[in-house]
Amino acid sequence: MTEWNIQGLNLHVQCLGAEGLAQPAVVFLHGLVMDNLSSWYFTMANPTARERRVLLYDLRGHGRSDRPVSGYDLGSFVAELDGVIRRAAFDAPVVLVGNSFGGLLALAYAMAHPERVDSLVLIEAHAHVAGWGEEMAATLSLEGEAANHKIALHFQDWLGRHSARKRNRLARNARELIQETSLIADLRRTPPITDTRIASVQVPVLALYGEHSDIRERGEALVATLPQARLKLFDGCSHSIMWEATARVRDELLAWLATRPAMVPGGVR
Template sequence: MAEVIANGVRHHVQRLGPTTGAPVVFVHGLVMDNLSSWYFTAAPRVARARPVVVYDLRGHGRSDRPATGYTIDVLAADLAALLDALGVFEPIGLAGNSFGGALALAFAARHPERVARMALVDAHGGAPDWAEKMAATLELRGDARDRAIAANFRNWLGRHSARKRTRLAAAAAALVYDTTLVDDIRRSPALAGAQLAAVRCPVLALYGEQSDARAAGERLAAALPDCALRIVPGCTHSVLWERTDEVCGALADWFAEGAR
């Protein structure tokens, strides 16, 4: 385990695979997620051929949880500072799942020279109202909140023991109720127009056939200059956990191609 100070926040970072070459950086989803969702799925597969970096976003996993700083602009600045701290200045591979995909897109739009190739797995961010919908979901309480968590995370949470699920729920509650996360997400609008056009790298977009984010993925594929959209049959938003082997293979092939 490594601890890296980036943008004034201590981040938990893990590195896998070869020690030379441009890495592939994996960005996880929001609130109930952390780097382990990549660490135990696609990251080791990609690391057979490429250096890999996985990290906990601020407020998540073993990273610090400051009271503020959860807009997508700040989180993108965290990633830029993290790469600087790690001495990574060459163009990277970048993969994002769910909210992590929205963050990956934002980073690539702000720093196109730093991203050589990108993969999005059921990424949010393609719909104009994505931030408002996400903030509204995070504000749910009681049974409504529990139903939303079950719908979005049942496959991920099902991999953990009851004790681990309890810890994840407690960490998520602290993040939602003790920080400015909800307001900051609401102030993080979707990329559009010239911002999406600034994403110059090739993009692979994987979306579940039955996912509520599929329409956003189709809009992204049409708007990005170089995007290959792949719909995964029978899957919901949790495509990474519903078809883990298929997604891992697709990402390994995608980033191996980028290394040649």
């Protein structure tokens, strides 16, 4: 297991692909609470690493990374991501691939550090709807059995992919993150991202959403606001397209990467 100390926190990091592979490198960002880097590692990361350098890490409070008591606002996640990218010392701007909250993080990072981003792939990304933080906080802040039931419903597609043992571990970690940190309070304070800020993102964006996703309209609004965005809807899928259509998502990602100019030592490939 590789650990990087970023802003005083030990983060679990995985780097794949040989040093000589083409840039831009790909950085995978997972979702919030009931997720970690393994959702990428066992699906998209290794196929991507055949052609590109790949970096994935557990966000603070998730997986094998440290779980601080506070610091779960979007700005802290952006600063953490910036520290990871700087530590990796890539030779060119990166492709950020984010699922759910990871997509929001990718978008926010592109706003804060446009010079370090080649393009974005946003998978079922929550974006700029007012009250998003309150909505997520309400889902996660119930107590006792009500909380367990609500969390299970919210993440049922993700949980259903794992053994009972792993489901129990994920649920336990989620409860600890919710109950023992400032996550809920920080989510409630999360302001919506304005259309003006979204429109400032000038890099190419691929947005992937399920045909029957409960946030499809948000995705359509997001794509309509971004200057260089393309929307792909997955027929028959809901919010969890990462699990419902893994191969199709992978194919879309690899096809997207093939369109990005590939820099190798000595010039363009």
